[in-house]
Every structure is written in C-alpha cells, then in structure tokens.
Amino acid sequence: MNLRNAEVGKEYIVRQIETDDEELNAFLFSLGCYSGEPITVISRLRSSCVVSIKDGRYNIDNNLAEAILV
Numbered sequence: 400m401n402l403r404n405a406e407v408g409k410e411y412i413v414r415q416i417e418t419d420d421e422e423l424n425a426f427l428f429s430l431g432c433y434s435g436e437p438i439t440v441i442s443r444l445r446s447s448c449v450v451s452i453k454d455g456r457y458n459i460d461n462n463l464a465e466a467i468l469v
Contacts, residue, residue: 402440403464410439411469418466430457
C-alpha cells in the first residue's frame with residue numbers, strides 16, 4: 400500500500416521508496432523518510448497530504464505520496 404491510501408492518524412513503517420529519481424531519494428532521505436522509519440499521515444488535502452516524519456511535519460504532493468510504500 401502506498402502513503403496516498405494510508406489512513407489518517409495511523410502510524411506506518413516505510414517499506415520502500417519506489418522511484419528511479421536519485422535526487423528525490425536523496426531529498427526524502429534528508430527528511431528522514433527511508434525504509435524502516437515510522438511515518439504518520441496527519442491530514443489530507445486535495446492535491447497533497449501532511450505527514451509526520453521523526454519530529455517534523457511536511458506537506459508532500461500526491462505523486463510523492465504514491466512513491467512511498469508502507
């Protein structure tokens with residue numbers, strides 16, 4: 400299941416990041432979003448969602464949310 404389909408308020412563990420873009424992988428890694436890390440969807444907007452990773456909250460678009468498998 401990807402993050403876009405995840406339930407709001409429930410904590411998940413990132414299984415993998417499905418992308419061929421190394422720059423995107425590096426960006427997510429800098430946020431603390433990598434395999435084995437907990438992630439929680441805080442809220443959902445029309446074209447994005449707010450997630451909690453470690454001690455930070457980030458707004459990510461739906462395309463990026465689809466690349467994060469939980």
